[in-house]
Structures are given as structure tokens and as C-alpha cells.
Amino acid sequence: MTFDQVFNRILLFMKRNPDGNFRLMIGTDSQVHCNRTVFITGIVIQNERKGAWACIRKTIIPRKMLHLHERISYETSLTEEVVSLFTDERKDRMFDIVLPFIYKGGSFSMEGHMDIGSGKRNKTREFVKEMVSRIESIGLEPKIKPEAFVASSYANRYTK
Secondary structure, eight states: OOHHHHHHHHHHHHHHSTTSEEEEEEEEEEEEOSSOEEEEEEEEEEETTSOEEEEEEEEEESSOOOOHHHHHHHHHHHHHHHHHHSOHHHHHHHHHHHGGGGGGTOEEEEEEEESOOOSTTOTTGGGHHHHHHHHHHTTOEEEOTTTOHIIIIIIGGGOO
16 A cells, blocks of 8 residues: 555544544564564554554565664664654644544544563663654654554564
8 A cells, every 4th residue: 555545544544433532553563584674664543442443564674683773773763754654734634533523532642652661671671762762752652562562562463
């Protein structure tokens, strides 16, 4: 699908229940294979307790990316790249769907999901502050493990 087709599917999903509580979540995960590294970026629009629509974007780097910081940074870059496709005009179109229902409980938020965690046993904990700052700087609410299910669960299943 082209990004225009993806965006139109998101609008269609939102228009079905415009009074919903919508979360647009974007996150990337990666997996190193024998001669390449596969990155999957998930784009998920969820209407809380009423379903979701999702798709993925696949990127393949033709080498093993063994340095964890490089891989996590590239995951964040791919998430930022997809987020940049949601221009102000496109975001306004999504907000306009929900706007008439704000006082009736409707809502819309955008989140950046990262497959990193701050736990003592998590190898990515030293990168949390840097990656969270990057996601915040582009206007998204950052989510890390265990709340970052688009990256750590949805995208992860397609990296294998």
C-alpha cells in the first residue's frame, strides 16, 4: 500500500466511530539475521475497546547490525520517518473527525513505541533517555516496555 492508501484507511476507521478514543501508535522493531537486519515499523490506529486497524512497513539492511545502539537508533529513525508522513494537514484531518465529539468523550493521541526498557536487566536501558527525547521532540508521547506493544509485540512478530 502507498502511504496515501494507509492514511485513507486510518481516516475510514476513525469515521466509523468518530466519538471514539483513538490512539495512533507507531513503533519499529528489528531482528538480525545471518546476512541482513530486518526492520518492521508498525502503524496501528486503535479505538479503545472497539478494535484496531494496523499495517507494517518493512526495511531490510543487507548486513548484520550487531551494535545495539546503532540498531536502536535506526529503529527510532524509521519510526520518525513514518511519523513525518503524518503532516500537520493530515493530523488536522484526523483531529477534525474527533473534534465534534471532544465534549462527549472523544479523543485522539499519537504515540511512539520503542522496543527498549529501563529495567536493570534490560540491555537497552542506557539508551532510554536519548530515544525518549527524540520521540518527544517530534510531538509524540513516548512509550517504552512494557507499554510499547506496537514495537515489542506487533512489529516483532514480523521481524522473524
